[in-house]
Amino acid sequence: MKRGEGLLVVDVGTTKISALIGEEREGKLWATGLGVSPSQGLKRGCIINIEEATQSIKNAIDKALNQAKVEPTFVYTSIAGNHIKTYYGMGVIALRDKEVTPQDVEEVLKSAQTVDLPPNKLIIHVIPQEFVVDQNKGILHPVGMVGVRLEAHVQLITAERAHIQNLIKCFENLGLEVDGVIFQGLASAEAVLTPEEKELGVLLIDLGGGTSDLVIYKENVLRYAASLPLGGELLTGDLAICLRTTRAEAERIKIEKGVCLRELVNEEDFVEVPGIGHRPSTKISKKIVAEILEERVKELLTLIEAEIDKFSNTYFISGAVLTGGTSLIPGLIYLTDQILDLPARIGYPERLPGLTEEIYHPQFATAVGMLLYAYNNLIQGLEKAPKKKGFIEKLKELLKI
Numbered sequence: 001m002k003r004g005e006g007l008l009v010v011d012v013g014t015t016k017i018s019a020l021i022g023e024e025r026e027g028k029l030w031a032t033g034l035g036v037s038p039s040q041g042l043k044r045g046c047i048i049n050i051e052e053a054t055q056s057i058k059n060a061i062d063k064a065l066n067q068a069k070v071e072p073t074f075v076y077t078s079i080a081g082n083h084i085k086t087y088y089g090m091g092v093i094a095l096r097d098k099e100v101t102p103q104d105v106e107e108v109l110k111s112a113q114t115v116d117l118p119p120n121k122l123i124i125h126v127i128p129q130e131f132v133v134d135q136n137k138g139i140l141h142p143v144g145m146v147g148v149r150l151e152a153h154v155q156l157i158t159a160e161r162a163h164i165q166n167l168i169k170c171f172e173n174l175g176l177e178v179d180g181v182i183f184q185g186l187a188s189a190e191a192v193l194t195p196e197e198k199e200l201g202v203l204l205i206d207l208g209g210g211t212s213d214l215v216i217y218k219e220n221v222l223r224y225a226a227s228l229p230l231g232g233e234l235l236t237g238d239l240a241i242c243l244r245t246t247r248a249e250a251e252r253i254k255i256e257k258g259v260c261l262r263e264l265v266n267e268e269d270f271v272e273v274p275g276i277g278h279r280p281s282t283k284i285s286k287k288i289v290a291e292i293l294e295e296r297v298k299e300l301l302t303l304i305e306a307e308i309d310k311f312s313n314t315y316f317i318s319g320a321v322l323t324g325g326t327s328l329i330p331g332l333i334y335l336t337d338q339i340l341d342l343p344a345r346i347g348y349p350e351r352l353p354g355l356t357e358e359i360y361h362p363q364f365a366t367a368v369g370m371l372l373y374a375y376n377n378l379i380q381g382l383e384k385a386p387k388k389k390g391f392i393e394k395l396k397e398l399l400k401i
């Protein structure tokens, strides 16, 4: 990245859109602009109203660009939802020069993508699991190795074509061309996992508002990815129904007083619950609130257990890392330990220079991870002109309408 170039990442979450701008300063990635806007037009990770989603994305981007004051050269956005699936792929080529070159690796990875996928699926990430040079297995970096045959085994992370198209359309509406779409779970993993965890084996759970993204790493390689259409909004919904109050009040009670373990609460503690319409407010034991949340969190963890059971028989995982806004609910670490039988911790994103404190929160794990992932893996060596000159001005014009 050159001086004055901006890397814009936009995490399109179910409850909020986070736009984050990265710049390179003294050979390091800095976070220099942040814009957050409540999400409209999204459900369980997917866009259901293009106009509303476009407006929310625009609000977030505008704030971030106003703060960073750069024109974005690269633009990446994110995707999640239960249409995210992983497929196995295998490719093989003959080595012309009897030694593996970077072009050979590119070619064999391309050949590994020729899988018979359903027509509505698009590949968003190709994750090499291992390369085999002649009879030599388990190779992660094959370049320079001598042999006559190169084989690649990969995991393909796919998303549904229509969901990607809807997402990209929102950016097109704003005159922005998207350079790539990143799976939210992969991005969060990039921001919160340590190299030791990735090596030993770890389950990352990004508990957001509408989705729970799952990623498993083992021996430094992403081995599995999924996205369940369940998140913190379900907890809020349960509270609203059971306490007979509005979603807004239920959300406030959840965040200010909610815990998901009844043992953590005193029998004598009460919360004031405003009634709907002009009904009087009532006092409800905090224990009841905890019981409602505990039941739903247990159910969520049981579904996660069923999902990872498909995988974890083959690999030993040594722990779990919880991130995303819902990871902050007290009691969750204990329940994860109980149900998944994995020691858990909360994942805060890596501290980047610049807006260090502003983005040091589990809710920004995905946005920070997108910045890191794009900077380290996607844009290195790419030369591009800044996106659409005068984009900030154009946005301002649009906002006036």
Ligand SMILES: Nc1ncnc2c1ncn2[C@@H]1O[C@H](COP(=O)(O)OP(=O)(O)OP(=O)(O)O)[C@@H](O)[C@H]1O
Pocket (backbone or CB within 6 Å): 012, 013, 014, 015, 016, 017, 044, 045, 080, 184, 207, 208, 209, 210, 211, 212, 231, 232, 233, 236, 251, 254, 255, 258, 323, 324, 325, 326, 327, 328, 329, 330, 362, 363
């Ligand atoms: N302190 C807290 N305790 C419990 N829940 C919280 C807390 N803070 C935030 N949340 C919940 O976190 C959720 C939002 O998390 P996050 O911002 O990670 O989601 P998102 O990225 O918008 O959605 P998704 O990734 O699922 O599409 C909301 O449901 C919110 O109620």
Ligand SMILES: [Mg+2]
Pocket (backbone or CB within 6 Å): 013, 014, 184, 206, 208, 209, 324, 366
């Ligand atoms: Mg999220």
